Amino acid sequence: MRLKGFRSIRGALLWRLGIVFAAGMGALYLAATSYAKFAADSSFDQLLTGSAGSIAETLSITPGEVRVDIPYAALDMLAAAPDDRVFYRVIGVDGKTVTGYSDLPFDTAATRRGGATGSASFFDARYRGEAVRFVTLGREVRVGGRSGWVWVQVGQTRAARSQLARQLTIRALLPIVAMTVLAGAVVWASVGRAMRPLEKVGQDLAARNAADLSPIATNVPREVETLIAAVNQFMGRLDKNMNVLRTFIADAAHQLRTPLAALLVQIRAAETNVGPARKDSLAAAGLSAKRLARLVDQLLSDAVVAHRAEARHTAPFDLKKVIEHSLHDALPLVGDADVRFTTELPEAVMLGDEVMVAEAVKNLLHNALVHGAADDRREQVVEVLLRRVGPTLELSVSDSGHGMAAEAIDAAGRRFNTGNPAGGGVGLGLAIVRQVAESHGGSLRVENRAGGGGLRVTLEFAAA
Amino acid sequence: MMRIARMIWACLALTLAACGSPPGGRGDHAGQVVTVYSTTDSAVFNPVIADFRRLHPEIRLRYVELDAGPLFERFVREVDGGQGSADIVLSSAMDLQVKLVNDGYAQKHSSSAADALPPAAKWRGEIFGLTFEPVVMVVNPDLLSAEETPRTRLDLVRSLRDRLDFWKRRIGTYDITQSNVGYLLAAQDARQSSEFGALIESMGKVEARTYANIGVLIDDVAAGRVALGYNVLGSYAKSRLTQGARLRIVYPEDYTLAVVRAAFVSRTAPNPQGAHAFLEYLMSIRGQRILATRSDLAAASTRVPGQYGRLGVQGAAIGPLRPIPIGPGLMTYLDKQKRERFLANWRTAMGRN
Numbered sequence: 001m002r003l004k005g006f007r008s009i010r011g012a013l014l015w016r017l018g019i020v021f022a023a024g025m026g027a028l029y030l031a032a033t034s035y036a037k038f039a040a041d042s043s044f045d046q047l048l049t050g051s052a053g054s055i056a057e058t059l060s061i062t063p064g065e066v067r068v069d070i071p072y073a074a075l076d077m078l079a080a081a082p083d084d085r086v087f088y089r090v091i092g093v094d095g096k097t098v099t100g101y102s103d104l105p106f107d108t109a110a111t112r113r114g115g116a117t118g119s120a121s122f123f124d125a126r127y128r129g130e131a132v133r134f135v136t137l138g139r140e141v142r143v144g145g146r147s148g149w150v151w152v153q154v155g156q157t158r159a160a161r162s163q164l165a166r167q168l169t170i171r172a173l174l175p176i177v178a179m180t181v182l183a184g185a186v187v188w189a190s191v192g193r194a195m196r197p198l199e200k201v202g203q204d205l206a207a208r209n210a211a212d213l214s215p216i217a218t219n220v221p222r223e224v225e226t227l228i229a230a231v232n233q234f235m236g237r238l239d240k241n242m243n244v245l246r247t248f249i250a251d252a253a254h255q256l257r258t259p260l261a262a263l264l265v266q267i268r269a270a271e272t273n274v275g276p277a278r279k280d281s282l283a284a285a286g287l288s289a290k291r292l293a294r295l296v297d298q299l300l301s302d303a304v305v306a307h308r309a310e311a312r313h314t315a316p317f318d319l320k321k322v323i324e325h326s327l328h329d330a331l332p333l334v335g336d337a338d339v340r341f342t343t344e345l346p347e348a349v350m351l352g353d354e355v356m357v358a359e360a361v362k363n364l365l366h367n368a369l370v371h372g373a374a375d376d377r378r379e380q381v382v383e384v385l386l387r388r389v390g391p392t393l394e395l396s397v398s399d400s401g402h403g404m405a406a407e408a409i410d411a412a413g414r415r416f417n418t419g420n421p422a423g424g425g426v427g428l429g430l431a432i433v434r435q436v437a438e439s440h441g442g443s444l445r446v447e448n449r450a451g452g453g454g455l456r457v458t459l460e461f462a463a464a
Numbered sequence: 465m466m467r468i469a470r471m472i473w474a475c476l477a478l479t480l481a482a483c484g485s486p487p488g489g490r491g492d493h494a495g496q497v498v499t500v501y502s503t504t505d506s507a508v509f510n511p512v513i514a515d516f517r518r519l520h521p522e523i524r525l526r527y528v529e530l531d532a533g534p535l536f537e538r539f540v541r542e543v544d545g546g547q548g549s550a551d552i553v554l555s556s557a558m559d560l561q562v563k564l565v566n567d568g569y570a571q572k573h574s575s576s577a578a579d580a581l582p583p584a585a586k587w588r589g590e591i592f593g594l595t596f597e598p599v600v601m602v603v604n605p606d607l608l609s610a611e612e613t614p615r616t617r618l619d620l621v622r623s624l625r626d627r628l629d630f631w632k633r634r635i636g637t638y639d640i641t642q643s644n645v646g647y648l649l650a651a652q653d654a655r656q657s658s659e660f661g662a663l664i665e666s667m668g669k670v671e672a673r674t675y676a677n678i679g680v681l682i683d684d685v686a687a688g689r690v691a692l693g694y695n696v697l698g699s700y701a702k703s704r705l706t707q708g709a710r711l712r713i714v715y716p717e718d719y720t721l722a723v724v725r726a727a728f729v730s731r732t733a734p735n736p737q738g739a740h741a742f743l744e745y746l747m748s749i750r751g752q753r754i755l756a757t758r759s760d761l762a763a764a765s766t767r768v769p770g771q772y773g774r775l776g777v778q779g780a781a782i783g784p785l786r787p788i789p790i791g792p793g794l795m796t797y798l799d800k801q802k803r804e805r806f807l808a809n810w811r812t813a814m815g816r817n
Contacts, residue, residue, distance in 0.1 A: 056544050067801060069805060072655050072793055075792045075795055075796050076791065085567075086792040129568060130568070329786075
């Protein structure tokens with residue numbers, strides 16, 4: 001089975017890894033950007049604060065007037081950001097600009113927050129067409145007996161900050177990019193390595209003799225051990241089946257040869273004999289041909305059952321009707337026998353393969369009619385009984401023959417095991433019945449009737 | 465690229481027949497006027513202007529010479545008023561130039577010539593120093609012998625204290641209340657020198673003369689009315705010297721300030737292409753060499769060898785040369801309160817209340 005949408009494990013791994021890393025990189029980019037901006041701001045904010053602080057230190061009050069003496073360093077230190085423009089102003093107690101740029105934007109709220117704690121407060125605003133970072137620093141002074149606040153405001157454009165932030169971001173991202181490339185290369189290489197044992201298995205299988213079904217011996221990674229084990233198990237089963245098939249063919253050939261040989265002898269006898277002896281020989285030849293036909297019929301039936309057992313055509317059907325059909329079909333064999341079909345069920349629905357079950361029933365009836373013949377002095381009786389015991393449908397076919405020896409009963413149902421070597425059976429009928437029972441999850445029971453009254457074969461199926 | 469695009473456009477606009485000949489290359493600047501506002505004497509700048517005309521005959525330079533303060537005010541007034549103003553502003557009042565750039569009146573100019581300037585001679589990729597100009601003392605050799613001539617500011621302070629009668633009204637310097645360059649130099653002195661306070665105090669005691677125009681001071685020194693002129697731009701002194709004036713130039717050995725003449729292209733330049741071309745020329749090896757050889761200014765570009773050789777002295781004879789760096793720090797002394805206080809202190813020390 002192939003992974004949906006992917007033609008290779010390597011591609012799938014790389015693709016997924018790529019997605020994970022891309023997502024990670026996106027998240028990291030955002031994190032790095034925000035951290036870099038924070039870092040750049042905090043380092044340059046210190047510079048701004050230093051500048052504003054050095055201006056605030058020069059604050060003095062001459063009667064009624066706030067004075068500052070801007071230190072050279074206050075503006076010069078801001079040249080640490082080499083290309084940034086610098087703005088400043090000092091706002092007196094009355095809110096008017098004492099000195100500096102009188103039109104600078106002023107964030108009253110931020111300034112109040114900072115002022116309350118006596119610390120610097122920062123805000124960004126646009127001024128003269130550029131984004132500018134401002135710091136405001138408040139100092140409480142007493143002018144004319146009343147106290148008030150003097151604000152020192154210093155601003156600087158953001159070019160150096162942005163540049164620093166960009167550099168920090170890139171430096172943070174470079175290792176991630178490198179890691180991604182490295183991880184991709186490692187995945188590429190290790191998938192190739194991991195797949196090598198599989199390639200070897202493939203080569204081994206391709207180089208094998210068609211009849212060689214021995215297990216694959218190559219060492220494989222744990223992840224594909226189950227696959228190899230399954231393949232080995234499958235080949236084991238195949239091997240066993242092949243062996244069964246070979247045995248079957250050998251047995252079948254053997255079984256066919258005996259009646260054929262007999263037939264040839266009888267035909268030859270018929271050619272030489274004259275009179276009543278010739279007639280007897282012909283009759284014997286006819287009997288042999290009939291038995292041969294029956295054998296071929298059973299081999300065919302066995303093949304059908306074996307094939308259908310593999311194919312599994314499962315559907316609900318009525319077992320009672322199947323029995324009635326089979327009885328009808330068996331009419332030519334009945335002769336003088338008394339066949340009784342007893343059931344109290346209006347219908348007996350079960351799940352399974354109707355054709356297979358029909359074969360099984362046909363074989364049961366055939367066995368009972370052909371091999372269950374009683375002594376001449378007794379009337380031949382075949383009893384067919386269908387009943388329901390709990391969840392189980394039980395079909396039993398009993399005859400009034402001699403029954404079977406105990407050891408034969410144990411072996412009943414194996415191919416080419418006849419319960420009665422003299423009886424002329426080849427031992428396929430019950431084997432077919434057993435296979436049908438087993439492939440339907442049912443069971444087969446063979447027993448001699450109590451009181452020496454012949455053989456009873458019972459089939460059990462689960463009712464639908 | 466631009467030139468080719470323009471040519472193609474011109475071809476489309478006219479007829480294909482006119483396009484057979486190769487492009488003139490210079491024709492696209494035809495009739496352009498580049499307006500330069502400058503504090504420098506046009507006499508000092510004439511050689512480079514003439515050379516630029518030879519190189520770009522299609523560009524006509526309109527050279528407007530102004531004092532630093534009025535230049536600043538006029539330029540700001542014109543740009544803010546939306547009128548066409550200068551394409552290029554060129555001034556030795558570095559502090560005012562820096563303020564204009566800081567306040568967003570300049571536009572970027574990038575070139576390899578700009579890269580060849582030392583870092584202290586440029587800022588933001590917008591303003592560029594073209595020449596270094598040492599700030600010197602000029603001495604009348606008839607009044608002060610070589611031995612008597614002070615070599616450092618401390619020497620000068622001692623001499624002023626020791627020889628009160630000799631120095632009475634015989635030392636001159638900028639009137640920093642009137643001259644922007646004078647103010648810039650005094651402010652730099654105040655920043656650099658611990659003796660500056662004592663120096664102006666001593667100058668005040670000998671009733672130093674102050675000049676709005678430094679040329680007059682040099683004339684007075686040459687004529688013997690004044691023995692020593694303090695904080696004189698080297699180029700002026702040098703040109704008087706070559707004209708035959710009786711002068712000795714002293715490069716203070718404690719430190720010698722160097723003023724940087726700085727130029728930028730106006731953000732609202734009516735003719736930015738021509739302006740960039742002129743600025744690029746001024747920074748080019750050719751322009752820098754002419755400034756150095758013909759105008760007696762030290763080239764700022766590191767590509768021109770012997771930067772200070774043209775000053776007429778050996779580099780070793782110049783004290784630690786401290787070019788005033790172009791940067792936001794220069795705006796400190798432009799602060800309204802700072803300036804008022806500095807000028808008030810200066811007036812008090814000089815006894816000019």
